[in-house]
Amino acid sequence: MNVCVTALGPMENSEVDPRFGRCAYFVFFNLHTRAVEAVKNPNVEASGGAGIQSAQLVASRAAIVVTGHLGPNAFKTLNAAGISMFSGATGTVKEAVAAYEAGKLARATAPDSASKSGIAS
Amino acid sequence: MIIAVASGKGGTGKTTVAVNLALVLEKVDFFDSDVEEPNAHLFLKPDIKITSEVAVPVPVIDAGNCTGCGKCAEVCAYHALAVIPHPGKKSQVLVFPHLCHACGACSLLCPAGAIREEARNIGVIEEGECGNIRFLHGKMNVGEVLSPTIIRRLKGKVRPDAVTIIDAPPGTSCPVVAAIRGVDFCVLVTEPTPFGLHDLTLAVDVVRQMKIPFGVVINRAGLGNDAAEDYCRAEKIPVLAKILFDREIAVRYSTGDTLADKSPEMAKIFTELYQNICQVKNEADRCS
Amino acid sequence: MKQIVVLSGKGGTGKTVMTGALAALVDNKVMVDCDVDAADLHLLLTPKVVERHEFKSGKKARIDERACVRCGRCLEVCRFGAVTKKLFIDMSSCEGCGLCARVCPAAAITMEENLCGEWFVSETRFGTMVHARLGIGEENSGKLVAQIRQKAKEIAKEAFRDWVIIDGPPGIGCPVMASLSGVDAVLLVTEPSCSGLHDAGRVIDLGKHFKVPVQLVVNKWDINPAVTEQIEKYCTENGVAVAGRLPFDRAVVNAVIQGRTIMEGESLGLKAEIIKIWAHLKGAIS
Incomplete structure (x- = not known):
């Protein structure tokens, strides 16, 4: 089962990127094999709809999203796809996954970020 | 005749120019088309009588008839529709109304006829009067993007037999083009500084491309240099009026005060401006 | 930073x-x-320009007059007034939605990437x-x-x-x-x-x-x-x-x-x- 962590770089020890729609990388972490695979986010410069497209990209590959904040469009899309969302993650990708597994992250039940917040943060 | 002030x-x-020009005319329609930041009403203080909502059609999916084929998302140029796959079940379609440009492609092209359109409000148009002026403006809701749509609806209320003044939004991007499309004459207001001159050249490009007869008003003349006037002379652009910088005018503006109805000198300036507009427009008509 | x-x-x-x-x-x-x-x-x-880049965003419709059969379907469906009565595209009104291209029975309309500006990196x-x-x-x-x-x-x-x-x-x-x-x-x-x-x-x-x-x-x-x-x-x-x-x-x-x-x-x-x-x-x- 895959967890997707939004990150500033493509590695396990890369820092978590607090944004979702316009994060730099999506790092997919397989909870069973512990394998890591990163995808560079193609939606970084989208003027609108980044959250939706990023959510669709992630929904096909992971059942769980771990990030800092979620904007309204991303939240709506991930929610419809049945993806579990956890927000408030910090540290490295590895640390964020450990926090998720230890039950230390809050489940996101609503969007907590304004639309377009992630542009050039 | 429709005169835009841009x-x-x-x-x-x-x-300032649009409002005071309207004040010296006996009977006139005034349209504030800066729907993002309308502020002519702060000066004209109209008595608003009619408020109409501006709505655009957005798609609504009939989940029962929807087959999950995804054609709607495919044809949407604005990513306003997203198809969410559900393993072993029919895919679900999500609509994002704020991204929708109301083009109608999805509902027209849905093979299952599962999309109908519903109205979504993006702003209002208010109509009223102040003295001899019939006043209209559009106000776009914060966060919306379809300003040209509201501007087009607003312009739909122009009366063919009236003298209409349209206060355009600033700049040269698509709301401005929507505001000045189809007008009979465009007044370009500038200030005699390098910023004013630079942006005037951009505005001149627009009106020339749209083949609209135009002239220039130099506002705050004396607070700057002659470069704008020299430019107009070199480009054979008529200077319709020069309003001298006067600190008193700035103070009046700051309190939301009008000028032409309060001082005979100001009334004269704007009356002459109107005469010059008519003159230049007639010459342009003769030449074409 | x-x-x-x-x-x-x-x-x-x-x-x-x-x-x-x-x-x-x-x-x-x-x-x-x-x-x-x-x-x-x-x-x-x-500024002295050091780098110059084209900026493309959205699309504009283009009608191939030779392929056009003058049925007027594009004019019927366009909601932005971008198709003139003579069946030309008014570029300043075209919003690039692509609907005209999809309904044209003669496939005479293409959607082309819109070069809408440029951006620069300069030294001052x-x-x-x-x-x-x-x-x-x-x-x-x-x-x-x-x-x-x-x-x-x-x-x-x-x-x-x-x-x-x-x-x-x-x-x-x-x-x-x-x-x-x-x-x-x-x-x-x-x-x-x-x-x-x-x-x-x-x-x-x-x-x-x-x-x-x-x-x-x-x-x-x-x-x-x-x-x-x-x-x-x-x-x-x-x-x-x-x-x-x-x-x-x-x-x-x-x-x-x-x-x-x-x-x-x-x-x-x-x-x-x-x-x-x-x-x-x-x-x-x-």
Whole structure:
């Protein structure tokens, strides 16, 4: 089962990127094999709809999203796809996954970020 | 006759010129088409009588008839529709109304006829009067993007037999083009500074491309240099009026005061401006 | 590395003059002119272009007249009035939705990528500047603004710059949102008029929405001291700190005419006030 962590770089020890729609990388972490695979986010410069497209990209590959904040469009899309969302993650990708597994992250039940917040943060 | 008052640069005095020009005419329609930041009403203080909502059609999916084929998302140029796959079940379609440009492609092209359109409000148009002026403006809701749509609806209320003044938004992007499309004459307001001149050249490009007869008003003349006037002379652009910088005018503006109905000198300036507009427009008509 | 955007709501209050002054005063920074519709900062900074890039966004329809069978289906379906009665595309009205291309029975319409502007990386006497030019009549969606902000941020990171200083666009629409998201502070430059107060309020709302602190400067404050106080009071009541006030001064116009910033101009009083405003802004951010 895959967890997707939004990150500033493509590695396990890369820092978590607090944004979702316009994060730099999506790092997919397989909870069973512990394998890591990163995808560079193609939606970084989208003027609108980044959250939706990023959510669709992630929904096909992971059942769980771990990030800092979620904007309204991303939240709506991930929610419809049945993806579990956890927000408030910090540290490295590895640390964020450990926090998720230890039950230390809050489940996101609503969007907590304004639309377009992630542009050039 | 429809006269637009525009400017490449914001803050040069578009609203000041448009408002005071309207005040010296006996009977006139005034349209504030800066739907993002309308402020002519702060000066004209109209008595608003009619408020109409501006709505655009957005798609609504009939989940029962929807087959999950995804054609709608495929044809949407704005990513306003997203198809969410559900393993072993029919895919679900999500609509994002704020991204929708109301083009109608999805509902027209849905093979299952599962999309109908519903109205979504993006702003209002208010109509009223102040003295002899019939006043209209559009106000776009914060966060919306379809300003040209509201501007087109607003212009739909132009009366063919009236003298209409349209206060345009600043700049040269698509709301401005929507505001000045189809007008008979465009007044470009500038200030005699390098910023004013630079942005005037952009605005001149626009009106020339749209083949609209135009002239220039130099506002705050004396607070700057002659470069704008020299440019107009070199480009054979008529200077319709020069309003001298006067601190008193700035103070009046700051309190939301009008000028032409309060001082005979100001009334004269704007009456002559109107005469010059008519003259230049007639010459342009003869030449074409 | 911190980012500051200068906004106003209403146009013409002195954003570019203020950004120019900060360009002269602040060390180790990158400048970005995000007013891509009517960019003016270059008139003060005289940039020398080092990199030039095309900017493409959206599409425009094009009818192949030889293939066209003149059925008029495109005219029927276009909701933007972009198909003329003679069945030509009016490029300034075309929004690139692509519906005409999809319904054309003769496949005579193609959607082509729209070259709608250019952006530049330049060197100035005060450092690197990123700026852009949006074509006439184009949609100002904020995408070009986001592009140049991204570039400025990259340059700042690679060159270890401490500040990104952004000349913002007027209004509160998408280009403003693109220039403001993720910044560390907004410097709101307004004028003491009804319009100034009205539009400043909308910028303050935007700051709250994006959770970015806003600091106020009233420019030409002595034109109407009463309205100046009204604006300052409104700001203080809404969590906006007053960073300073600038008086009306012909020295500003003189400096602009000479292509110089206030800091290179003749008024010592204005320079002192700008230094105070910057100290206030810096203090508030750290």
